[in-house]
Amino acid sequence: MRTERLPTLEDVARVAGVSRATVSRVINGIRNVDPQLHEVVWDAVGRTGYVPNRLARSLVTRRTGTVALVVSDSESHDDDPFMGRFFADPYFGRVVGGLMSVLRAQGIQLALQIVGSDDVRKRLVGDLRNGQADGAIVLSLPPVDPLPRMLTEGGVPAVLIGRPAEPVPIDYVDLANDTGAALAAQHLLSRGRQRIGMISGPADVPASSDRIAGFRRELARHGHGWVPTETGNFTRDSGETAMRALLAAVPDLDGVFVANDLMALGALAALRESARQVPSDVAVVGFDDSSAAVAASPALTTIRHPLEDMAAEAARLLLARIEDPAMRVSSVIYEPALVERDSA
């Protein structure tokens, strides 16, 4: 059945008794077509069961109705389990959900691309320049990624989710990570905590360093010039390890800010293991307000990250840039909010 030829514009034209050009005009809703013919053509389309071939159309219009979602990750290789973790993390799904909420309405599809090596990166940019997709949304994982620059230099419409580590003239949406961390600091202070520590993410990732900076700055403003810190890598287990280390270093710790909910989960486990009560002995504030925050026990007080909205805005930004490539480069920063639950 795959072999039976599908009807083409030519076939429709023959059935309708007009030329290919006319059918094309009718289908694309271009005026200058006699209403009578109009009807005849649509009738022929119905009778033949014609569906335009998007590929052929794209080849000439240079528009594909596709946006690439690029997950850039220099470290992992082909079947690195890291990618599995990444996809299982709600982060990925929330981004996709946010993107689709605006793309779907426009009938635009999302093509998922993972780039590991520089080779793949180069090919991707080449494909995009060739019009494989109309633009790209980039989730840049590595601390410093050449991809954003490659894209702008290639003239490919692209929007980053999360600010680039080094300045690149590219559109992006981001969260005011520093403000969020400051919120966490204020909350901990307002709860009367005195010995406050932090479990941070990798220092070279912008989102992470912003949280560190914001937290430290706010505490410093209240006389805490020194914040004991342990570094994790955003996984649950690293949070558990970091918490143990932090407790060993500061046994009388009474408050901690953990840079994401997943690590907070691990921290909670370490705290339980050390027989400390949360929040009475140690107050814990997470970050992201992911589904893990609600599932945790006690439920996590955390910083809400409107990821879906951010992704949706990224999609809108991209669409606008595709429409007008000369548009001024812009960025949209979202404000986080504290969500108070039981852990602090």
Next chain:
Amino acid sequence: MRTERLPTLEDVARVAGVSRATVSRVINGIRNVDPQLHEVVWDAVGRTGYVPNRLARSLVTRRTGTVALVVSDSESHDDDPFMGRFFADPYFGRVVGGLMSVLRAQGIQLALQIVGSDDVRKRLVGDLRNGQADGAIVLSLPPVDPLPRMLTEGGVPAVLIGRPAEPVPIDYVDLANDTGAALAAQHLLSRGRQRIGMISGPADVPASSDRIAGFRRELARHGHGWVPTETGNFTRDSGETAMRALLAAVPDLDGVFVANDLMALGALAALRESARQVPSDVAVVGFDDSSAAVAASPALTTIRHPLEDMAAEAARLLLARIEDPAMRVSSVIYEPALVERDSA
């Protein structure tokens, strides 16, 4: 910059001093080309920075190097929040991760498509027949979905994740949901539970009805002919509501099987609210072994669902079918396993 014409095969040919045909042969690694010319051509490719245009290539080869991931969902409309929930659920991410683990190695990209209305469904099948993608992986949400049939009738290579509700000659991978539920029953019984209930999913979804049937059958084999059951819709909140209802109906309940982890989370909350201890008063077994299971407290004893493996197998199956459309229709059923944690 978008305007500057990219080098085409023609340009490379001119630089190399050969014909387009020869360049094409070299690039596609077809023999019959003098090694000398071979080198000259590659050199020209390098000098011009040529990247083949996939669109143009696909148009003639009828191969796109793209697989569609179709999320079929008849109920929700354009910005139905349901889709947001769906994407945020780890289920989606795990599937994507599993698929990508095999597709990525082949350099195949995944194009995400959501189909809500029958109109979209029709257009999608048309596009697929036109070679928009080489095949489709289908995540069929509604109880009875016309899509699988439409795809097979259209001769589109497709693989379902989760068996079709009504028999359709289509490849699929699925989990032995009934066996999994039976495992849960055995575990509860082995823990000496006597008054065992169940919180099920919607009865018209195959995965759900299989779990109900498997659980009831196993309990019946051990003399429990009647299993008090409440129905949820796989969300956390519905699990909480169902648990309350179940407790009201069977106050001395001492064991419960909840058809997925998310609902189990809700059930745990309801149990806590009613001051019952888990697992001493009521033992709880979930289903899926999602990340929620570990985050819960107490950590959930649950049924492991090798979703990543299943998705990977679906991808392999699809690739095989694309290669040989005449291949016999096949299905792969995975066996679940009990993961014992603290809740039962």
Next chain:
DNA sequence: TAACACTCGGAAAGCGCTCTCCAACCCCGA
């Protein structure tokens, strides 16, 4: 040396569509 079988590279015909020209036609005023 002639006849034959091969190997290799080029010309050109598409894949299915859009869109620019251009010819044909209509209506109007002079």
Next chain:
DNA sequence: TCGGGGTTGGAGAGCGCTTTCCGAGTGTTA
């Protein structure tokens, strides 16, 4: 009745690539 302006539809040239078909060149055998 004729010429000018405005519509409308068709012919055909691509978009960038693959692939068939052929002719030219090479080496081998009688």
